[in-house]
Amino acid sequence: MxxxxxxxxxxxxxxxxxxxxxxxxxxxxxxxxxxxxxxxxxxxxxxxxxxxxxxxxxxxxxxxxxxxxxxxxxxxxxxxxxxxxxxxxxxxxxxxxxxxxxxxxxxxxxxxxxxxxxxxxxxxxxxxxxxxxxxxxxxxxxxxxxxxxxxxxxxxxxxxxxxxxxxxxxxxxxxxxxxxxxxxxxxxxxxxxxxxxxxxxxxxxxxxxxxxxxxxxxxxxxxxxxxxxxxxxxxxxxxxxxxxxxxxARAAMQAEALRQGALRDALEDALRETLTGLTVFGEGAPRLPNTLFIAIAGQSADRLLGRLERERILAASGAACSSGGSEPSHVLAAMGVPPALAREAIRLSLGRDTDGEHLARVVHVLRSLQSETAVAAA
Ligand SMILES: Cc1ncc(COP(=O)(O)O)c(C=O)c1O
Known part of the structure; x- marks a missing residue:
């Protein structure tokens, strides 16, 4: 998992x-x-x-x-x-x-x-x-x-x-x-x-x-x-x-912040390169090193999360308390994100056990899902 x-x-x-x-x-x-x-x-x-x-x-x-x-x-x-x-x-x-x-x-x-x-x-x-x-x-x-x-x-x-x-x-x-x-x-x-x-x-x-x-x-x-x-x-x-x-946490913080930040940045870069229609929420602002909140145009969060879970990858659609509900995130609403785009938002949050292989797997699954959608639409 x-x-x-x-x-x-x-x-x-x-x-x-x-x-x-x-x-x-x-x-x-x-x-x-x-x-x-x-x-x-x-x-x-x-x-x-x-x-x-x-x-x-x-x-x-x-x-x-x-x-x-x-x-x-x-x-x-x-x-x-x-x-x-x-x-x-x-x-x-x-x-x-x-x-x-x-x-x-x-x-x-x-x-x-x-x-x-x-x-x-x-x-x-x-x-x-x-x-x-x-x-x-x-x-x-x-x-x-x-x-x-x-x-x-x-x-x-x-x-x-x-x-x-x-x-x-x-x-x-x-x-x-x-x-x-x-x-x-x-x-x-x-x-x-x-x-x-x-x-x-x-x-x-x-x-x-x-x-x-x-x-x-x-x-x-x-x-x-x-x-x-x-x-x-x-x-x-x-x-x-x-x-x-x-x-x-205090002992590991500096090294983990650098390690997770580098992994998160690499994941973000890889997704930008491989996917079309990627939105990164909070882009350009200072962010926690472990968090990536994204949307892929035309893919609902429910669909993405369902597919990821079938591939044994667990992520979230924003706040834990609002996942599962259909209400778009109040955070994205406050940022001026339209409800339709907010419903596509998924959050990937890394931790101590996360490594590069895990993230390569995420990129692979999301890329496959996007290509399948493109084929189905053709
Ligand atoms: C920013 C923030 N505040 C408060 C809470 C609630 O914390 P707790 O689970 O300890 O009640 C959370 C947990 O999701 C949180 O992310």
């Missing part, structure tokens, strides 16, 4: 499986317990927090473990609006993760003004529109680091400068960038950041909200754990796996 859907999820690293299993078997103490067994879990929790902080470019005390990026994003949103005296207005880029946009849009039912900030044709946030939107007070600005569909990177440093100048708290959803390209929470000067372990070899159901030291942000799940910032007994097996994945 050739797995090219790493933006949906990644296979857990063997070391992660081992850490999760060890924790379940031998380290199942509750970090809040005062006895030795609990204290051992507490030490493991502190060590894991330091690993995740190192990946985030943050301090350990700034890391709050959550059940994943969805929860972290919801904590950001709910917290923003429950801070005293804030204006009921939030700003999000129009290409945020679908689940996050849904959560924000629900706020409209409670009288919150939710403004979606436009992107250009490449999928990059329009800084002129951002600056105009920041002229009015807002409770929150949220802009993702890297898009899950296109892989397009947003200008986080410029966004942070604009947010700071306007005095609006900035949240960055770094779920797709974490483990693939460096994160610099402190250097970027953002207030809040979301991450998820399963996007870089860790277990599902475990993530983090990174919250700037000194920032008071109400908990979504009140309780005593995580210094009052997230209640509920900590998911220690998940956290142990998250930490190991973070350590491995």
């Amino acid at each position: 050739i797995y090219l859907d790493h933006n949906a999820t990644t296979p857990p690293l063997p070391e992660v499986i081992e850490a999760v299993t060890d924790c379940l078997r031998d380290g199942w103490g509750n970090p809040s317990s005062k006895h030795g067994f609990g204290q051992r879990a507490k030490s493991a929790l502190a060590a894991a927090r330091a690993e995740v902080a190192a990946l985030a470019g943050a301090q350990p005390a700034e890391v709050v473990f959550t059940s994943g990026a969805t929860e972290a994003n919801n904590q950001v949103l709910a917290g923003a609006l429950s801070r005293p005296g804030v204006p009921p207005r939030v700003l999000l880029s129009a290409v945020e993760h679908a689940g996050f946009l849904k959560a924000a849009q629900r706020m409209r039912d409670f009288g919150v003004e939710v403004e979606l900030l436009p992107v250009d044709g490449r999928g990059v946030l329009r800084l002129d529109a951002l600056r105009a939107a920041l002229e009015r007070p807002a409770a929150l600005l949220s802009v993702m680091a890297a898009n899950n569909e296109t892989g397009v990177l947003q200008p986080v440093v410029e966004v942070a400068a604009a947010a700071r100048a306007a005095g609006v708290p900035l949240h960055v959803d770094a779920t797709q960038q974490a483990g693939r390209l460096p994160l610099d929470f402190a250097g970027w000067g953002v207030d809040l950041m979301s991450m998820s372990a399963h996007k870089f070899g860790g277990p599902k159901g475990c993530g983090a909200l990174v919250a700037r030291k000194g920032l008071s942000w109400p908990a979504l799940l009140p309780g005593q754990q995580e210094r009052g910032r997230r209640g509920g007994t900590e998911n220690m097996p998940g956290i142990a796996g998250f930490a190991v994945a973070a350590r491995h």
Whole structure:
């Protein structure tokens, strides 16, 4: 099987499986317990927090473990609006993760003004529109680091400068960038950041909200754990796996980013040479090194994905949550891509196990499919 859907999820690293299993078997103490067994879990929790902080470019005390990026994003949103005296207005880029946009849009039912900030044709946030939107007070600005569909990177440093100048708290959803390209929470000067372990070899159901030291942000799940910032007994097996994945991601990141970037570029070049009517979404913008989001004129995504899967190649039609549905991607719509072309979009996202042979196979299958279509039409 050739797995090219790493933006949906990644296979857990063997070391992660081992850490999760060890924790379940031998380290199942509750970090809040005062006895030795609990204290051992507490030490493991502190060590894991330091690993995740190192990946985030943050301090350990700034890391709050959550059940994943969805929860972290919801904590950001709910917290923003429950801070005293804030204006009921939030700003999000129009290409945020679908689940996050849904959560924000629900706020409209409670009288919150939710403004979606436009992107250009490449999928990059329009800084002129951002600056105009920041002229009015807002409770929150949220802009993702890297898009899950296109892989397009947003200008986080410029966004942070604009947010700071306007005095609006900035949240960055770094779920797709974490483990693939460096994160610099402190250097970027953002207030809040979301991450998820399963996007870089860790277990599902475990993530983090990174919250700037000194920032008071109400908990979504009140309780005593995580210094009052997230209640509920900590998911220690998940956290142990998250930490190991973070350590491995940091060690391998530079080499993997170069390797996967070269493979992705070679794949893109090969597809351009062999196929007619190829569109590369996000072309010309800085992108994650592992992501290629394309369309082949006249080939629906469903047809392409079906054929690829019959050839034992797994890919996606954009966001995992919208695959299978016939709604065209909101990311492509925001980029001004017509719905008919958006329905042809497929995402190939590479990972550590991807090699040149896998991609040669993809080129071969897509080329064969296009020639068969041409013959059938003749
Ligand atoms: C950009 C982005 N944000 C949030 C999420 C949700 O993450 P989780 O699966 O940890 O809830 C995803 C996962 O698809 C994502 O790609």
